[in-house]
Amino acid sequence: MSPVLVFGVISGYFLLLILISYLTSRKSDSMTFYTGNRESPWFLVAFGMVGASLSGVTFISVPGEVGNTNWNYLQLVMGNMVGYAVIALVLIPLFYKLNLISIYEYLKSRFGSRSYVSGATIFLISQTIGASFRLFLAATVLQLAFFESFGVPFYGSVFATMVLIWLYTFKSGIKTIVWTDTLQTTFLLAAVVISILVIAGHLNKGGWELLELISKNEKSTIWVWDGNSGQNFFKMFAAGIFITIAMNGLDQNVMQKNLTCRNKAEAQKNVFWFSLSFFFSNLLFLALGVLLYYYASVNGLVLPTATDELFPSLALNEFGTLAGIVFLLGITAAAFSSADSALTALTTSFCIDIINLPEKKHINQDRTRLLIHIGFTFLVFFTIVVFNELNDRSVVSAVFKAAGFTYGPLLGLFVFGLTNRTTIKDRFVPFVCVLSPIMSFILDQNSAKWFDGYQFGFEILLVNGTFTYLGLWMLAKK
Structure with missing residues (x-):
C-alpha cells in the first residue's frame, strides 16, 4: 500500500478522535475525568467495551492462533460469559452501593490501608505492562506499514502515537473514552466483516457456502477433553470464568466504564448485552482465522513463521487496497481502544488510590491530574521502547504473562x-x-x-x- 494512502487513513482517523474529544469535553468538571458524571448511556458503553476488551492482541493473534489450536479458544470465551454474569450480579451492585470511583477503595473499607494500596499497586503494575505490550504489537504493524517508509524510527512513531492518545484523553478522560470506544469498536468489527467478505469474493463463495466451509473445516474443532492438555475444556472454561472476574470485574480499566452508567440497573444491562456482543465478536475472529488458512492453502501461499503475522501479511499484500485500509483502521482502533482507556484508568487509580487527590482541596487538582496523566503517558512510552530493545518476542510475551x-x-x-x-x-x-x-x-x-x-x-x-x-x-x- 502507498505510504501516502496509509497516512491519509490514519490522519483522518485521528481527526475523528480529536473531534469527539472536543465535543465531549465541553462543560467538564473535575469529576468528569474519573466518572463521566455518571451520565453514559448503557448501550453506548456496552458496544464500546467490545473493542476495548478485544484489543490489538485479539485482532492479530486470535485468527492466527486458529492454525495452532483450532477453535479451542471458544471454550475460554464460554467461561467468560459466566464470569460476566458474576460481575453483573455480584460486583456491580457492590460498587454502586459503595458509590466508588476506584474499585480498590472497597479493599480499604474491608481490610485496611495496606490492602488498599496493595490492590491498587498490583493494578498499576499489571496495567502498565499489559497496555504497553498490546500497544507494542500494534505499533510494530504500523511501523512496517507506514512509518518505516518515511525513515521514522520505532521510538519516534510510538512517541507520536502516545502524544495523540494524550491529546484526546487529557481533558475529559473516561467521558471521552466511552464515545471514542464506540467509534473504535465500529472500525474494528467492520475490518473483520469486510475482510471476510473480501476473502469470500476471492474464493467465489456465497453466504451459505462460506458457512458450510467454516463449519466443516477441521480447524473449527472446539472441544479438547485430554486432561493433561492446556486446552482441556474444563480447564479453559473454569479459567474463562475467573479470568473475566479478575481481569475485568477487578480491573479499574474495565470497571471504570461500567461505573459511568446512570445507575446499577443500567450498568447490569450494559454488562449482559456486552457479553453477548463479545461472544459473537470472537466467533467472527475465529471464522476469519479458518478462512485465512483456507485461502493460503488453496493459493499455495507460504505461511509466515509466526502466526501473529498471518492476518497482517494477507490483508496488506494479498487482498487489495480496500482490505488493506480496513485492516489498518481495525488494528489502529484495536490498539487505541485499549491504550487510551488504560491511560485513563492508570491516572484515575493513582489519583484516587495512591495520593487521594479529590480530598486535597488546597492544591490545583486539574493541574495535578494533568501532570500525572503526562507521567503515565511517558511511562507507557518508555516501557514500549524497552520491549522493542529486547528484540525478542518470546521474552516480551514472557513479561506479559508474568504480569498476568x-x-x-x-x-x-x-x-x-x-x-x-x-x-x-x-x-x-x-x-x-x-x-x-x-x-x-x-x-x-x-x-x-x-x-x-x-x-x-x-x-x-x-x-x-x-x-x-x-x-x-x-x-x-x-
Missing part, C-alpha cells in the same frame, strides 16, 4: 472479602500479594515435571488466587 500472574492476588483479596466477615492483620497483606504470584509462577514452570506431565493453562490464575486466599486466612485475627 499479578491478577491472582486481586482475585484472592476480593473473594476473601466477599465470602466471609473475617478481619485480618492488614500490615502483612503486601507480603501475601508478593509471595502468591511467585509461588504460582514456580508451580507453572515445573508442573510437567512434578505432576506427571500435567501443564497448567489459564487456570493458573485460580491457583494464584487460592494461594492469596489461604494466605489471608492465615492472617485472620483471633
